[in-house]
Each structure stands twice: as structure tokens, then as C-alpha cells.
Amino acid sequence: MGIKQIVEENKEFEHSKFLDELRSKDSKLNFMRETVEPEENNGDLNGVPFVVKDAICTENVVTSAGSKIIEDYKPVFDATVVKKLKKEGATFYGKTNQDEFGFGTFSTNCAFETPKNPHDSERVVGGSSGGAGAVVAATDYPIISIGESTGGSITNPAAYNGVIGITPTYGRVSRQGLIDYGNSLDKIGVLTKTVYGAAKGLEVISGHDKNDQTTVKGAVPAFSNNLEEREDLKIGVPKQYIELEGMEEGVRKNFEESLEFFKDQGFTVEEVDVPLLDADYSVAAYYVIAMAEASTNLARFSGIRYGMEFDTEEYSDFNEYFSKVRTEGFGEEAKRRILLGTYTRQAGYRDQYYVKAAKVRRKIINQLKEIFQDYDVLISPSMPNIAPKIEEAESMSPEEVYAMDTLTVGPNLAGMPMISVPNGTSEGMPTGLHVIGDHFEEQKILDVAYTFERGEKK
Numbered sequence: 001m002g003i004k005q006i007v008e009e010n011k012e013f014e015h016s017k018f019l020d021e022l023r024s025k026d027s028k029l030n031f032m033r034e035t036v037e038p039e040e041n042n043g044d045l046n047g048v049p050f051v052v053k054d055a056i057c058t059e060n061v062v063t064s065a066g067s068k069i070i071e072d073y074k075p076v077f078d079a080t081v082v083k084k085l086k087k088e089g090a091t092f093y094g095k096t097n098q099d100e101f102g103f104g105t106f107s108t109n110c111a112f113e114t115p116k117n118p119h120d121s122e123r124v125v126g127g128s129s130g131g132a133g134a135v136v137a138a139t140d141y142p143i144i145s146i147g148e149s150t151g152g153s154i155t156n157p158a159a160y161n162g163v164i165g166i167t168p169t170y171g172r173v174s175r176q177g178l179i180d181y182g183n184s185l186d187k188i189g190v191l192t193k194t195v196y197g198a199a200k201g202l203e204v205i206s207g208h209d210k211n212d213q214t215t216v217k218g219a220v221p222a223f224s225n226n227l228e229e230r231e232d233l234k235i236g237v238p239k240q241y242i243e244l245e246g247m248e249e250g251v252r253k254n255f256e257e258s259l260e261f262f263k264d265q266g267f268t269v270e271e272v273d274v275p276l277l278d279a280d281y282s283v284a285a286y287y288v289i290a291m292a293e294a295s296t297n298l299a300r301f302s303g304i305r306y307g308m309e310f311d312t313e314e315y316s317d318f319n320e321y322f323s324k325v326r327t328e329g330f331g332e333e334a335k336r337r338i339l340l341g342t343y344t345r346q347a348g349y350r351d352q353y354y355v356k357a358a359k360v361r362r363k364i365i366n367q368l369k370e371i372f373q374d375y376d377v378l379i380s381p382s383m384p385n386i387a388p389k390i391e392e393a394e395s396m397s398p399e400e401v402y403a404m405d406t407l408t409v410g411p412n413l414a415g416m417p418m419i420s421v422p423n424g425t426s427e428g429m430p431t432g433l434h435v436i437g438d439h440f441e442e443q444k445i446l447d448v449a450y451t452f453e454r455g456e457k458k
């Protein structure tokens with residue numbers, strides 16, 4: 001049974017069975033931050049279950065963004081995306097674990113529990129929306145799992161868990177109620193089992209929101225109804241991506257097979273040179289911008305208006321108190337990003353780092369826009385590897401971890417939509433195919449993913 005059957009054939013959803021399954025799988029794999037009892041809900045989605053990344057506000061339900069500093073925060077409101085899902089008749093089941101404030105690639109920077117991969121519990125689930133990907137793979141029922149990507153956090157867990165993950169164009173989906181990582185980069189999207197489910201979920205959460213002035217006006221396309229198999233598109237394969245050093249053989253092999261599929265289907269497939277997608281530009285610019293924005297966003301967590309508090313009487317001045325709260329409340333990666341982010345935007349260094357990175361970002365956007373004049377979509381492997389072992393991930397240096405994002409940060413910096421679709425396995429673990437489109441071309445990437453999904457089943 002899929003989301004399509006539930007929605008179109010009005011199938012009764014077995015909530016108590018799903019809750020039992022969710023809780024029993026979670027007790028072994030830790031993908032949930034909190035599970036809630038489902039409430040009766042009517043509407044077009046006919047009770048399809050949904051879960052939400054911990055960084056997205058949910059009324060009266062813990063929203064801690066994976067961080068100890070706001071461990072007990074229970075918002076008094078639902079984020080716009082949550083409101084929209086409830087209004088359409090989806091049923092809320094709880095929050096999923098993630099890297100603290102989205103800072104990470106494996107969900108090993110979560111202040112609570114490290115989620116484990118449903119395909120092999122010794123391996124990571126990816127990040128930062130790691131719990132969001134794992135819950136889809138772990139449960140047999142269809143589910144809409146709401147994730148968020150700043151630099152690849154939907155694609156990555158989708159690939160590592162063998163599920164679909166769509167990251168929309170920046171501005172397509174309201175960020176109201178999201179605890180921001182980097183405001184110019186953050187995008188809320190959907191992880192689920194089928195391309196239809198991704199199209200449906202995206203359609204429900206998209207649209208202009210007066211509470212987020214970066215959202216675009218205009219009607220939301222009927223992505224799910226419009227889905228169609230295509231055979232006439234022109235696909236570009238970025239040279240910088242396929243030549244990436246360190247790409248695992250199994251990943252490469254699956255990707256090459258997918259190219260054959262598209263050629264057989266009638267698509268034109270060509271290698272394209274996109275020099276600025278090289279890690280020297282994209283990863284460097286991404287981490288400067290993301291950390292600069294993160295460090296300003298985290299300034300509010302000072303133990304006064306939000307989160308962790310201590311007895312102020314015991315501290316002689318504000319600085320001492322503030323340092324105590326932030327020392328206790330933030331994890332190591334958050335602290336690293338506060339330091340680096342503050343450094344790159346301070347007077348004297350700003351031009352050399354932050355402003356330069358912003359210029360590189362503009363050039364990346366221009367270069368990709370130019371490529372999309374000639375090509376309908378770009379494709380590549382979603383991640384250069386299969387999900388590493390938890391131990392292995394924890395022993396990597398920050399630079400090694402950041403390099404894992406080479407395939408995803410470019411399109412994320414450009415605010416372009418992307419979808420990761422399962423593409424076979426390597427060593428028993430899933431690998432993903434990444435389809436990237438021009439701004440607001442979600443339908444095209446969904447169609448390419450749909451064509452691929454149907455082809456896999458034939």
C-alpha cells in the first residue's frame with residue numbers, strides 16, 4: 001500500500017499498527033526524538049502519517065533541533081508546513097533525530113541518541129535529517145517525513161537509507177517555524193518511499209506564506225497529478241562530479257548503469273564541464289557562508305530568553321553566565337562553527353572570506369543557470385559513498401566530513417531543486433541517484449525520478 005492508494009482509493013489507515021511498528025523499530029534504531037499518539041484527522045490525505053525533523057516547530061511537542069541547549073523547548077505553535085499537513089488530513093506521529101542545528105553529515109552530532117541505519121545498524125543514517133530518512137526506510141507503511149536541507153541534508157539521508165528525498169527550490173516552501181541553520185540556504189522538503197509520495201507531500205507544504213517573505217507568490221503546481229514518464233529530455237553529467245576523487249566503485253558502477261537506462265529510454269546524455277562545482281569553490285564557499293549565518297543564528301541562545309538556564313546569582317557578570325550556558329549547551333561541532341563563522345565575518349576578515357564566498361556563490365548560480373539553458377536536468381550519484389560505519393564516521397576529521405558534501409553543496413548554494421532516488425545497492429547498502437533542476441523546475445526533476453523509478457520496477 002502506498003500514499004497513492006491511501007489518497008486515491010480512500011484506504012483506511014491502520015494507525016495503532018503503525019504506531020506499534022514505529023515504536024518497536026525506534027527502540028532499536030533511535031530515529032525518533034519523540035513519538036506522539038496519533039489524533040483523528042480528516043482531509044484529502046486521509047490520515048497518511050507524517051513525522052517532522054526536530055528543528056521544525058510543533059505545538060506542545062518537543063522541538064530541540066538536536067541540541068541540549070533547547071532540550072525541553074515546546075513551541076506554542078506549529079510551523080507553517082506542519083499546519084498545512086494537518087489541514088490536508090495527514091496524521092502527526094512525532095519528531096525525528098538530527099545533527100545539532102543541522103551541523104553534520106551523519107547524525108553523529110546529535111545531542112541525544114545517534115540513529116542507526118535500518119539496513120545495517122552499525123552504520124550511520126546520514127545527516128543532518130538522518131532520523132527523517134531512517135524512519136522511512138525502517139517502517140513498512142507509507143509515511144511523509146519532513147526534512148530540511150542547508151547543504152545536502154535531505155539528499156544525503158535519502159541516499160544512505162535508500163528512500164526518496166526532494167529538496168525544493170529556495171522560496172517554494174515556507175520556513176516559518178524552522179529553527180534556522182543558515183537562512184539564505186535552508187529549505188524544507190520531503191523524504192518518503194515513492195516519487196508520487198514526494199510529489200504529493202511537496203505540493204501540500206508548498207506555497208506563499210505571509211509569515212515568510214522569501215516564499216514565492218502564485219499557484220502551486222499539481223506535482224502529483226502532473227507526474228509523467230519522459231523520454232525526450234537532455235541530461236548533463238557534471239564532469240567535476242564523476243571525476244571526484246574517492247568515489248566508491250560500487251557507487252560509480254550503479255551510476256553508470258543508470259546512465260545506460262536513460263540512454264535506452266531515449267534521453268540525450270552528455271558530460272558537461274561545470275568548473276565551479278569543484279570542491280575548491282563549492283565546498284569552500286558553502287562552509288564559509290553556512291557557518292557565518294549559523295554563528296549569527298546561535299547568538300540568541302544565551303540562557304536569557306531561550307533554553308538552558310542556570311542560577312544567575314552564582315555568576316558575577318553576563319559574560320561569565322553566557323559562557324557557562326554556551327559551554328554546557330552546545331556540542332563540539334556547534335562551537336567550532338560559532339568560532340569559524342564569527343571569524344569569517346568580522347571586520348578585517350570579512351572581505352577575504354565572507355564577501356569572497358558570496359561572490360563565488362553568485363558565480364556558481366550564474367554558471368548553473370547557463371548550463372540549464374542547454375540541459376533539462378543534471379544528474380550524478382547522490383553521495384560518493386555508502387553510509388559509513390558509525391565508528392568510522394566518528395573518527396573522521398572535520399575536513400574529511402565536509403568533503404563528503406561535494407556533490408550536494410553546489411546546487412544547495414544555488415537554491416536549485418534536487419531529488420535523490422534509490423539506485424541499487426553496493427555491499428548491501430543503498431546508493432542514490434541525484435537529479436538537479438533549474439529554479440522552480442520541480443516537475444521536471446520529479447518526472448525524471450518517476451521515469452527512473454518505473455524503469456527500475458520493469
Ligand code: GLN
Nearest residue numbers: 102104149150151152153
Ligand atoms: N553537511 C552539511 C553541513 O554540515 C549540510 C547539512 C545540512 O544541509 N543541514 O553543513
